[in-house]
Amino acid sequence: MFSKSLKGTTQTPELEMTPMIDIVFQLLAFFVMTFRITALEGDFNIQMPIQSQAQSEIEDLDQPIVVTLRSGVNRRLGGIKVDDLPEFVGEDMFQKLAAEIQQRAERQRDPASDKKLIVEFVIDYDLRYSETIGAVTAVTGRKLPTGETQQLVDSIKFRDQGARLD
Amino acid sequence: MKLDRRQSEPEKLDLTAMIDMTFQLIAFFMILINFSEVDRSEDIELPLSELAKPPREAADHEMVLNLLPEGSVVYSSISFPRGDKLKPYFERKIRDAKREGKEPADIRIVIRAHEDTPTGKVQELMAECEKASLSNFALRVKERVLGAQ
Numbered sequence: 001m002f003s004k005s006l007k008g009t010t011q012t013p014e015l016e017m018t019p020m021i022d023i024v025f026q027l028l029a030f031f032v033m034t035f036r037i038t039a040l041e042g043d044f045n046i047q048m049p050i051q052s053q054a055q056s057e058i059e060d061l062d063q064p065i066v067v068t069l070r071s072g073v074n075r076r077l078g079g080i081k082v083d084d085l086p087e088f089v090g091e092d093m094f095q096k097l098a099a100e101i102q103q104r105a106e107r108q109r110d111p112a113s114d115k116k117l118i119v120e121f122v123i124d125y126d127l128r129y130s131e132t133i134g135a136v137t138a139v140t141g142r143k144l145p146t147g148e149t150q151q152l153v154d155s156i157k158f159r160d161q162g163a164r165l166d
Numbered sequence: 167m168k169l170d171r172r173q174s175e176p177e178k179l180d181l182t183a184m185i186d187m188t189f190q191l192i193a194f195f196m197i198l199i200n201f202s203e204v205d206r207s208e209d210i211e212l213p214l215s216e217l218a219k220p221p222r223e224a225a226d227h228e229m230v231l232n233l234l235p236e237g238s239v240v241y242s243s244i245s246f247p248r249g250d251k252l253k254p255y256f257e258r259k260i261r262d263a264k265r266e267g268k269e270p271a272d273i274r275i276v277i278r279a280h281e282d283t284p285t286g287k288v289q290e291l292m293a294e295c296e297k298a299s300l301s302n303f304a305l306r307v308k309e310r311v312l313g314a315q
Binding site: 017020021024025027028031032034035039040041042043044045046047048069075123124125126127128129130131132133134136137140141143149158 | 181185188189191192195196198199212213214215216217218219220221276279280281282283284285286288289292296301302303304305306307308309
């Protein structure tokens, strides 16, 4: 209706696209330049003594499994001790640790029992953090072929301050 | 020779398809842009774990502490030589949380430590947080992609 002039001739209104395209391309350039592909990051939740004091008394009665990590050559993992068992050494330490924790988890998976499986780490001060995370991964659970994670322990704690285990 | 008058008119370019595609690209990059990277220190190489899972929900109160191998801490792009220098920041965070009716234990301390850091230094930083009644920790790791080293 508005496009018709009084004389009856038809005129389509011209929309100025240039500024919009300019802005759109500037936005696009900004997003392309600031875009970075980063690897997925995840968390392991750790409880420290303050929080555990505030928890229920039932949990306090659960005896934690004490896992001791000893530093070896080049601050790599030298050995893993689970409670009073002989120390695990060698290439397959993490697998042995995971198997031991899984065995205990299965023993405690009694539906009648409300006992919680708690792992407490005692870690050599100098041990590389990557080795600690390897041990935390081993006790946390395992990846099932379906891609899901089977949780082994209910809670992980660190004993206060890194110990010198020489 | 007489030229056809119609040929002298400028040819119109149909911009619709290009604009459609450009807006889609902008939407794609806008969705993927990650502003949380301000908390991340470039110097930190996180340890790998195949069980790394991104947190299901973001914590209301969170502090991301980047720990370098020599023990210095980077928080909000500010570098501190030791963890004890963060005490005023802990106190401020606790005050902010209390204003919203939250307890110090509700504040999540995310530790992004370099893979070569001595674990004792990580525990020292945790001890500094505990002195300020902060006890809810998350150790951040990078996802180990299956088949990669």
